[in-house]
Amino acid sequence: MSDISPEKIRELKLIANKIRELTIKMVYAAQSGHPGGSLSAAEIFAVLYFHEMNVDPKNPEWEERDRFVLSKGHASPAYYAALALRGFFSEEELVSFRKLSSRLQGHPSLMVPGVDMCTGSLGQGLSAAIGMALAAKLDGKSYKVYALLGDGEIEEGNIWEAAMTAATRKLDNLIAIVDRNKIQLDDFTDKMVILDPLEEKWNAFGWRVLSINGHDVVQIIRALEVAKEVDGRPTVIIAHTVKGKGVSYMENTAKYHGKPPQDEEEYNKALKEIEEERREI
Amino acid sequence: MKWEYESPRKAYGETLVELGKEREDIVVLDADLSTSTKTAMFGKKFPERFFNLGLQEQNMMGIAAGLARSGKTVFTSSFAVFATGRAYDQVRQSIAYPRLNVKIVATHGGVTVGEDGASHQMIEDIGLMCGLPNFRVIVPVDSNEVRRVIRFVAYEYGPFYVRLTRPSLPNITSKDDEFIFGRGAVLKDGDDITLIATGIEVSYALLAAERLEKDGISAAVVNMSTIKPIDKDLIIKYARKTGAIVTAEDHNIYNGLGSRVAEVLVENYPVRMLRVGMPDKFGRSGKWNELLKYYEMDDAGIYNAAKKLLEVKK
DSSP: OOOOOHHHHHHHHHHHHHHHHHHHHHHHHHTOSOOHHHHTTHHHHHHIIIIIOOOOTTOTTOTTSOEEEESSGGGHHHHHHHHHHHTSSOGGGGGGTTOTTOSOOSSOOTTSTTOOSOOOSTTOHHHHHHHHHHHHHHHTOOOOEEEEEETTGGGSHHHHHHHHHHHHTTOTTEEEEEEEOSBOSSSBHHHHSOOOSHHHHHHHTTOEEEEEETTOHHHHHHHHHHHTSOOSSOEEEEEEOOTTTTSGGGTTOSTTSSOOOSSHHHHHHHHHHHHHHHHHO | OOOOEEOHHHHHHHHHHHHHHHOTTEEEEESSOHHHHSTHHHHHHOGGGEEEOOSOHHHHHHHHHHHHHTTOEEEEEEEHIIIIIITHHHIIIIIITTTOSEEEEEESBSGGGOTTOGGGOBOSHHHHHHTSTTOEEEOOSSHHHHHHHHHHHHHSOSOEEEEOOSSOEEOOSOTTOOOOTTOOEEEEOOSSEEEEEOTTHHHHHHHHHHHHHHTTOOEEEEEOOEEESOOHHHHHHHHHHHSEEEEEEEEESSSSHHHHHHHHHHHHOOOEEEEEEEOSSOOOSSOHHHHHHHTTOSHHHHHHHHHHHHHHHO
């Protein structure tokens, strides 16, 4: 395992914190969008784009790049924030999110530099990631394909079709991450569909399964290191997270799955809490 | 008329094999129907570029998108009912919206699937696929045209839906004819009425025109292989020329060729028309040619529709 310096850990935490701040600013400016599942995935985005993935913001279509599919497309605020911070486009552009003149569509679209796949209709991104992983094998390329899935999303049958095929095709260049924040639009996932034992399910479908705290950047880094030790299986990282993480009134509730702060008071409170979190890093 | 009959599916499989030799970037996907769709011919020749994914049409369309996004030219095949209806949202979100280089070539379109019955007789697919932005829709008239169309879509970037039928088709066009995308072909000229048909219905339109000639009615016959974009100019030209149009398709009369033609007429040059096709009903089991007769979609059906229309026109 590689050494991870305390500075690197701090940097990644600060980026996750910045992604949270930008997420709140984007959804508030747009008066729409999905903060809950963006906030839960902030550390995952920070590690992927600032530690893990081999991408080139100056050349977003670089053929050797690692691919990323945001299968849970509604986490677009956090995704766009990560892309902007990484340099794919300017941070100023972020507040145009969801507006008519903007490239930053409500859900990821190929108009946005750095986006590898259109997503938004849940359950489909893992299939696209399989296609990219198969193409890498066909072309003898060493890039990896990452897909971020929501836990509500995996209620879709298409995901399990894809899960079986990825294992059948021995796609050890494919890494899925499930943002296990336990809440979907209407309610807690387990009140809608019982997903547990989730780790065992993926294992039974032929995947190597790693279970981590999805807010701990070191655990995310270590899990991704293990995922890249090729053993003929695709890897899924079950990242246990908190929906709405970092904004007290958004945490552990379905209410802010797809709603911005409701007024200026809520908006300022969210930013203040994120600022406090930053100071503690 | 004397025609040679040939399987359009076999023509598809053979053309895929030729293309596979020419182009390294071509990959083919199927969902456990490869011996029927004839993609197995490609699979035998190029096993490393052939992915038979099992019964996963939705997953297949997503995988097709991922392969296309990585630079592959992707052909995906299944029966029309599964390739479009079953996987519609995946086709919409993952292929049409990002405008990826995926060719959906579906076999077993229409009621002429025959004995399998309504569950397998896809009569809505042309409507579904024409409604999708970025998709272009082609229904080849015969096996010679299948070869040209498959070749054309392989070399033209972006999403296409190509609809094939199960039965062997008479070769109406010759091997040397040209396929011009977006253009209808006048197979027989005429002055009194125009029969615009697509796919398997074209040969019946020709037979109907022959019968009409015997009654002293001069009927033009148009093969409309490209349903989207449709050949507006030709439709308007023949509306002006003959003042009456009958459309014929192995598809629901809603949202298919007839609807496309009606849209062009109403917006440009309204003349009376009648649509021959499935009358907004699910089909049933039977031999494919018996079914065409049963639903009045054979030459007699088209002939009767033309006579009826000419009565009204008077």
